[in-house]
Amino acid sequence: MHDSSDQQQPTDDLVTALLTASRVLVGVSARSLSDVEGAVSLTQFRMLVVLERSPGTNLAGLAKSLGVNASTALRMVDRLVTAGCVERHDNPGNRREVVLTLSAHGRGIVADVTDRRRAEIAKIVSAMSTRERAGLVAALQAFADAADEPDPATSGGLAALGW
Numbered sequence: 001m002h003d004s005s006d007q008q009q010p011t012d013d014l015v016t017a018l019l020t021a022s023r024v025l026v027g028v029s030a031r032s033l034s035d036v037e038g039a040v041s042l043t044q045f046r047m048l049v050v051l052e053r054s055p056g057t058n059l060a061g062l063a064k065s066l067g068v069n070a071s072t073a074l075r076m077v078d079r080l081v082t083a084g085c086v087e088r089h090d091n092p093g094n095r096r097e098v099v100l101t102l103s104a105h106g107r108g109i110v111a112d113v114t115d116r117r118r119a120e121i122a123k124i125v126s127a128m129s130t131r132e133r134a135g136l137v138a139a140l141q142a143f144a145d146a147a148d149e150p151d152p153a154t155s156g157g158l159a160a161l162g163w
Helices: 004-034 042-053 059-066 070-082 104-126 130-146 157-162
Strands: 086-091 094-102
Touching: 004 042, 004 104, 042 059, 042 070, 042 086, 042 094, 042 104, 059 070, 059 094, 070 086, 094 104
Parallel strands: none
Antiparallel strands: 086 094
């Protein structure tokens, strides 16, 4: 028989540690966006990453990928088109549909922000021992697996890591 309080404490400690780490990562994300010319919001950046991963998607597919309704996605797209980050094109297979792609400016933002994030995260983990880093990799892979997060090695490589 297991005492539920014995199981609860490690879970509480783990949740607290993950919340602390997530604050660090949110800070990394915010800083990586704040220094970008023609700054975009975190939500807009997320849309740019989805479009980089799935160029030529339509508005409905984009909204579904982001978990927002189509009208919200449309407003976001309008802002990003105005900012020169996203382009609309007629779908050659369906004249009633518009497909969305990143402009060169949008691709540049995704690359710049992703590079900034990678550099800051690399600086943080360089302060850890080799053993701690190996343990962190295993723990984070298990965490991502438990959350059904797609494996970047099989779902778009490094581009999938932009968000």
